Amino acid sequence: MSAVGKRLSGKTILITGASSGIGRSTALEFARTSPDSLKLILTARRIDRLQELAAEITKEYPGVKVHPVQLDVSDPEEVRKLPMSLPDEFKEVDVLVNNAGLVKGVAKAPEIAESDISTMISTNVTGLINMTQAILPSMLARNNGAGAGDIVNIGSIAGREPYIGGSIYCATKAAVRSFTESLRKELIATRVRVISIDPGQVETEFSVVRFYGDQEKAKGVYAGCEPLTPEDVAEIIIFAVGRRENVVLADSLVFPNHQASATIMHRRG
Ligand code: NDP
Ligand code: 8X3
16 A cells, blocks of 8 residues: 555545535545545535445445535534534544535626525535534544644635636635635644645536536536546645645645636637
8 A cells, every 4th residue: 555545544534525526536536545444424415426426435445434424514503413423433533625615607796696695605615614613623632632633625726816707706715715824823733734725627517516507508618628637636635635744735726737827728729
């Protein structure tokens, strides 16, 4: 097994938004890298998809234990109840991957639907903060009070560079970036690592959700481009978590080769 596989061995990893895209690929990549005794808590709203993924992982990697949980991160009550509801062997979460997130629409102010505003904020911002607050106490209690564990927050280029038609999504990812930086500073006297990964363009269901299920419009986003795959981002997450405990990959921006900013893409033909 690789050095990273050994470092991850026996850990309990909780991934939000594991039913699709980056979250799903991250679950598979963790299992592939450390197939012996990993424990995965996979959460999302679509439980059927999580159950299928759990079956796929345990068939391929019988040493990995998987606990799928239906969880809407935008519901504070559900998030609050989660730690207590975990089976004993999954209770000590070593790694929290705050990945669940979404964008809705491309409307500009003053035409942005109130429901889209609240969905994006309650999922991307409040959901991520509530998840962090739910899991952090058990991380802080470890290691004779010195704390241990990793919090990986998935931001976006959109959090660094606001663009037209993305004002709310960009603001949510800027909030994630700001919360992440404060958290790292607040936890400086502990051994908890706070890791931030900001992808550029990744082809997942992200654009399908943005265009309310319109596959053709979603495809148009990637016309003439070769976007990142969710596996590309998953590999970077595993790389970050798999570093030696004293190494914190604090911040990273990841583009496909044709992208140089949120809006500067080189499109073929
Ligand atoms: P997908 O749409 O493929 O996956 C999003 C995941 O988030 C799904 O598993 C979905 O599960 C979950 N999710 C959405 N809302 C909720 C909720 N309320 N509660 C729980 N889970 C929820 O998109 P990506 O994989 O691309 O997105 C993952 C993250 O990456 C997001 O935070 C996104 O902002 C970020 N990102 C994406 C980029 C891209 O270009 N694709 C670029 C930069 C960042 P379910 O619907 O089953 O609940
Ligand atoms: C997703 C990247 O540029 O489509 O976070 O907003 S972008």
